[in-house]
Structures are given as structure tokens and as C-alpha cells.
Amino acid sequence: xxxxxxxxxxxxxxxxxxxxxxxxxxxxxxxxxxxxxxxxxxxxxxxxxxxxxxxxxxxxxxxxxxxxxxxxxxxxxxxxxxxxxxxxxxxxxxxxxxxxxxxxxxxxxxxxxxxxxxxxxxxxxxxxxxxxxxxxxxxxxxxxxxxxxxxxxxxxxxxxxxxxxxxxxxxxxxxxxxxxxxxxxxxxxxxxxxxxxxxxxxxxxxxxxxxxxxxxxxxxxxxxxxxxxxxxxxxxxxxxxxxxxxxxxxxxxxxxxx
Amino acid sequence: xxxxxxxxxxxxxxxxxxxxxxxxxxxxxxxxxxxxxxxxxxxxxxxxxxxxxxxxxxxxxxxxxxxxxxxxxxxxxxxxxxxxxxxxxxxxxxxxxxxxxxxxxxxxxxxxxxxxxxxxxxxxxxxxxxxxxxxxxxxxxxxxxxxxxxxxxxxxxxxxxxxxxxxxxxxxxxxxxxxxxxxxxxxxxxxxxxxxxxxxxxxxxxxxxxxxxxxxxxxxxxxxxxxxxxxxxxxxxxxxxxxxxx
Numbered sequence: 001x002x003x004x005x006x007x008x009x010x011x012x013x014x015x016x017x018x019x020x021x022x023x024x025x026x027x028x029x030x031x032x033x034x035x036x037x038x039x040x041x042x043x044x045x046x047x048x049x050x051x052x053x054x055x056x057x058x059x060x061x062x063x064x065x066x067x068x069x070x071x072x073x074x075x076x077x078x079x080x081x082x083x084x085x086x087x088x089x090x091x092x093x094x095x096x097x098x099x100x101x102x103x104x105x106x107x108x109x110x111x112x113x114x115x116x117x118x119x120x121x122x123x124x125x126x127x128x129x130x131x132x133x134x135x136x137x138x139x140x141x142x143x144x145x146x147x148x149x150x151x152x153x154x155x156x157x158x159x160x161x162x163x164x165x166x167x168x169x170x171x172x173x174x175x176x177x178x179x180x181x182x183x184x185x186x187x188x189x190x191x192x193x194x195x196x197x198x199x200x201x202x203x204x205x206x207x208x209x210x211x212x213x214x215x216x217x218x219x220x221x222x223x224x225x226x227x228x229x230x231x232x233x234x235x236x237x238x239x240x241x242x243x244x245x246x247x248x249x250x251x252x253x254x255x256x257x258x
Numbered sequence: 259x260x261x262x263x264x265x266x267x268x269x270x271x272x273x274x275x276x277x278x279x280x281x282x283x284x285x286x287x288x289x290x291x292x293x294x295x296x297x298x299x300x301x302x303x304x305x306x307x308x309x310x311x312x313x314x315x316x317x318x319x320x321x322x323x324x325x326x327x328x329x330x331x332x333x334x335x336x337x338x339x340x341x342x343x344x345x346x347x348x349x350x351x352x353x354x355x356x357x358x359x360x361x362x363x364x365x366x367x368x369x370x371x372x373x374x375x376x377x378x379x380x381x382x383x384x385x386x387x388x389x390x391x392x393x394x395x396x397x398x399x400x401x402x403x404x405x406x407x408x409x410x411x412x413x414x415x416x417x418x419x420x421x422x423x424x425x426x427x428x429x430x431x432x433x434x435x436x437x438x439x440x441x442x443x444x445x446x447x448x449x450x451x452x453x454x455x456x457x458x459x460x461x462x463x464x465x466x467x468x469x470x471x472x473x474x475x476x477x478x479x480x481x482x483x484x485x486x487x488x489x490x491x492x493x494x495x496x497x498x499x500x501x502x503x504x
Binding site: 007010011013014015018021022025026090091092094095096097098099100101102 | 305308309310330331333334336338340342344345346347348349353356357358360361362363365389405
């Protein structure tokens with residue numbers, strides 16, 4: 001019997017293809033997250049444009065596009081976390097763990113399709129803003145940095161929740177309440193400056209706050225502010241991914257319901 | 259030649275000691291039938307050897323490799339078929355086989371050949387394009403076993419692989435298991451169904467309260483006696499290394 005440790009690239013390719021296939025075979029949640037922000041941007045643009053007219057012609061467009069982008073990408077965390085949770089409930093995670101594949105590779109392969117989804121979602125919303133409402137993108141590369149850092153942070157948070165929480169029920173509570181709360185605190189629904197004082201004070205605990213900052217700064221061509229906020233998001237991503245890898249390498253927590 | 263040995267494994271969950279000095283050695287080409295009542299520690303033992311659970315004490319060696327110190331190297335030598343069926347409902351039978359074949363290190367022509375071979379042996383060829391979520395119970399059992407058997411491994415851990423399987427599925431699986439043993443693999447086969455052990459000409463180990471209390475060939479330890487041990491709860495304990503229970 002010939003023995004050899006399989007190459008990382010072979011395993012990763014097989015796992016990424018497998019995870020992408022699983023995601024595409026059940027496209028409902030993905031389609032939902034892609035369509036909803038476009039509908040809301042269209043309906044709410046006149047309101048934001050009128051409310052923020054004093055700040056310039058682009059202000060309302062920037063607010064509604066970045067706000068809906070942040071809110072719906074936070075809600076899209078459910079797609080990421082559910083991918084981990086279902087592996088646990090199907091017991092397939094242990095099957096993968098009993099192969100020579102390290103936990104870091106298993107999680108990376110899970111992350112690649114999810115990261116692609118999060119980038120596509122953001123790119124779609126921005127492209128919609130540009131095409132329909134004349135959103136200006138002064139520096140696409142700077143905006144790409146903001147988009148990528150936010151996608152990484154979302155990915156890390158989604159995977160960490162999928163790894164740490166014990167049931168789909170807990171996951172839904174975390175995503176629905178957390179998504180709305182972090183969106184609102186981050187200034188996605190109401191501009192940060194209009195939030196109550198107490199909310200402004202705690203807003204920086206929300207990753208959405210830094211995402212709104214990075215995206216808005218990128219659309220205003222403010223490189224330093226964009227990079228600062230993107231760095232905070234990258235830090236969130238690293239911490240969340242480390243927590244996920246640690247938790248999943250030890251075996252996932254089991255709910256009575258799983 | 260001893261291909262696999264587990265010595266003195268201890269694993270505790272809360273106040274329950276699932277493994278309490280579990281010891282088992284299996285030679286290359288040997289099928290070791292592991293019998294025991296529910297809660298005897300069989301599945302925990304399989305999970306420890308598969309690297310899913312870390313014991314508090316003891317050691318595991320697969321072909322001389324310390325599986326606790328070098329788990330990835332050890333896992334590359336182990337095929338695992340867990341007790342519970344664990345498949346992706348949206349993935350087809352062929353996709354399962356290709357995935358687990360690739361994770362086992364097969365690629366290209368070798369992977370395609372292995373997929374075709376195991377699909378034919380386990381009677382999966384006609385349903386290769388069907389999603390697992392649409393399979394019958396027997397088809398799911400065969401698919402799961404095929405993912406564990408697709409690559410030739412020096413050690414196979416089969417945890418009650420025929421529970422709920424129809425006679426045809428059971429016969430197909432036992433035939434493949436016997437072939438793998440003939441090719442030199444060491445096999446740990448847990449079961450409640452003792453006639454399977456006779457059919458496989460397996461040696462027998464009886465687990466009770468987290469350790470092996472009787473061990474031997476079927477000539478030394480008849481299945482009738484094993485059955486009596488299981489029903490009665492078993493006599494005194496023993497070290498589980500090639501000797502017959504008192």
C-alpha cells in the first residue's frame with residue numbers, strides 16, 4: 001500500500017469546489033441577500049437624497065448605498081455561519097476532521113466561496129448605485145480595499161458564530177438581532193451624526209461602524225481614513241478566524257438539538 | 259506484525275469514564291471484531307483513534323506512528339466509517355466519493371479508477387449521479403462506507419457500518435472488508451451483530467465499561483461465549499492483549 005500525505009493544493013481545490021457546489025445547489029439565501037438591497041436602495045434613495053441634500057448632491061446616494069451594503073452584508077453572515085453549522089448538524093465536519101486535512105485548510109476551503117459571495121454582494125450594490133443613481137467612485141482601488149477588508153471581517157465573524165454557537169436557533173437570533181443592531185449602530189440606517197448621544201458613544205464596538213467609515217472614506221477619496229478603518233476590520237477578521245480555528249480544531253460544541 | 263495498538267486509553271466526559279484503560283492491538287491483515295453493549299466505549303475508542311477526541315491518558319500507534327503526537331500522519335493511514343450516517347444531502351454519490359478520495363490523496367487517473375472501483379463494489383454505479391438526500395437508507399449506508407473504503411489504508415475503523423442495512427448491503431460491505439484484510443489492512447469492526455464476526459472470521463474483543471475484558475480468536479473465545487458475556491455484563495477484567503477472558 002503506497003502512503004503519501006496529500007498535497008495541500010489538491011485538498012484545498014477539492015474542498016473549495018465541494019463547498020461552492022453546496023452553496024450553489026441551495027441558492028435561495030444567496031439570491032435573497034443579492035436582491036433585497038437593490039429593492040430598498042431604489043425605494044429609499046429619494047428619502048435619503050432629500051434628507052442629506054444640504055451636505056451635497058452625492059451625500060444621500062453615498063449614505064443609502066453604503067448603508068444598505070453594510071446592513072445586507074451583515075445579514076448575509078447567515079449564509080457563512082449556516083455553512084459551518086450545517087456541517088456540524090450533518091456530522092460531516094467530523095468526517096472531514098478524520099481525514100489528514102488540518103482544521104485551517106477545512107476552514108479556508110469553507111471561506112473561499114463565502115468570501116466570493118460577500119465581495120459579489122458588495123460589488124453588485126456599488127455597481128447598482130453607480131449605474132442607477134450616479135454614485136461616483138473616485139478611486140476604485142481604494143474602494144476595493146474597503147470592500148475586501150469588510151468582506152474579511154464578515155467572513156471571520158460569520159465563521160466564529162457558526163463555530164461557537166450551539167444551534168441554528170441561536171445562530172438566527174445572533175444574525176438577525178446582531179445584524180440589525182450592528183447596522184444601526186454603525187450608521188447604516190441613520191447617519192452616525194444623527195444617532196442619539198449614547199449610541200454614538202458605543203458605535204465603535206460595531207464592525208459596521210468601521211465598515212461605513214471605510215466605505216464612505218473611500219468614496220470621498222480619503223486614503224488615510226480608509227486604510228485606518230480597513231486595518232481595524234482586518235484586525236477583527238484575524239481575531240475571529242483565530243477563534244474559529246481554535247474552536248473547530250477541538251471539535252464543535254454540540255447542542256441537544258444537533 | 260502489529261499494525262495498530264492502543265494502550266491504556268482513558269477518556270472522561272463529566273463524571274462518566276467512557277474509556278478506562280482501553281487496550282487493543284490488531285495485526286496487519288486481521289479483522290478485530292469489537293463487541294460490547296451500548297455505552298461500553300466502542301465509539302469513543304473509534305473517535306480517539308480517528309483523532310476526533312483526545313484522551314486524558316494512553317497511547318495510540320498506527321504502524322509505529324504515535325497518533326497522538328503526529329495525528330495528521332496517522333490519519334493519512336486510517337479510513338473511518340462512523341456509526342452515524344454523515345453525508346451532504348445536496349452532493350451526489352460520485353461527488354462524495356471524489357471528495358473523500360481527493361482528501362485521501364488520490365488524484366487524476368488513480369482517483370477516477372478508485373471511484374469507479376468502489377462504486378462498482380458497493381453497487382453505487384447506477385445511483386452515482388443522485389444527491390445523497392434522495393437515497394434510501396441502504397444506499398446511504400453503502401455510500402458512507404464507500405467514502406471510508408475508497409483509498410486503501412493500513413487501518414480501517416468501521417463503527418457498526420451495517421446497522422440498518424439490508425442483507426444485500428451487508429453482504430457487499432462484508433465482502434469488501436474481507437478483501438481489504440486479505441490485502442493486509444488491519445481492521446477494527448465494531449458491531450452488535452455477532453454472526454458478522456463469524457462471517458468475517460474476525461478475532462474478537464469484548465468491551466465493557468470502557469475497557470476490553472476479553473480478547474481472542476473465535477477458537478479461543480466462541481461467539482456463544484461472547485454473547486453470554488454481553489448479556490451477563492461480563493466477568494472480571496483483563497488486559498485485552500491476545501488472551502482469553504477468564
